[in-house]
Amino acid sequence: MVLPEDMISIGGQHALQDMVELKMYLLVQTQQTPWPMLPRGSKKLPGAREPHSTLVESSAVQELLDQRFIEATSRQTFVVSKSGYQFYQKGMKSSSIPTTCVTH
Numbered sequence: 001m002v003l004p005e006d007m008i009s010i011g012g013q014h015a016l017q018d019m020v021e022l023k024m025y026l027l028v029q030t031q032q033t034p035w036p037m038l039p040r041g042s043k044k045l046p047g048a049r050e051p052h053s054t055l056v057e058s059s060a061v062q063e064l065l066d067q068r069f070i071e072a073t074s075r076q077t078f079v080v081s082k083s084g085y086q087f088y089q090k091g092m093k094s095s096s097i098p099t100t101c102v103t104h
Contacts, residue, residue: 007067007087008060008063008064008067008069009059009060009063011056011057011059011060012060012063012064012069013092014052014053014060015037015052015053015056015060015061015064016064016069016070016080016084016087016088016092017052017088017092018037018051018052018053019037019070019079019080019084020080020084020085020088021049022039022048022049022051023039023040023041024037024038024039024040024051025037025038025040025073025077025078025079026056026061026070026077026078026079027076027077028075028076028077028078029058030058031058032058033058034055034056034057034058035055035056035057035058035061036054036055036056037051037053037054037055037056038054040079061078064078064084065078067083067084067087068081068083068084069081069083069084069087070084071084
């Protein structure tokens with residue numbers, strides 16, 4: 001059985017999760033450069049976790065674009081689309097995506 005979260009890579013899942021839960025957006029970069037992810041507001045929510053990463057690989061961005069989970073709000077920024085929110089609500093929110101990322 002294919003679960004909704006299996007439709008995109010872990011990097012794409014983490015980026016979408018951060019964009020939804022932490023209200024972040026992606027800043028457009030060149031094709032091969034990681035895209036920076038920034039908070040949409042200046043206030044940090046009390047008790048909010050840190051993002052999985054502040055850089056998103058271009059391949060993960062392309063996945064999110066191909067699935068229409070993110071959309072452009074200007075020539076420079078991308079935010080979660082309505083279908084991205086629905087995907088997150090239906091599958092990712094209830095799945096066991098780790099909320100922390102261990103790096104070696």
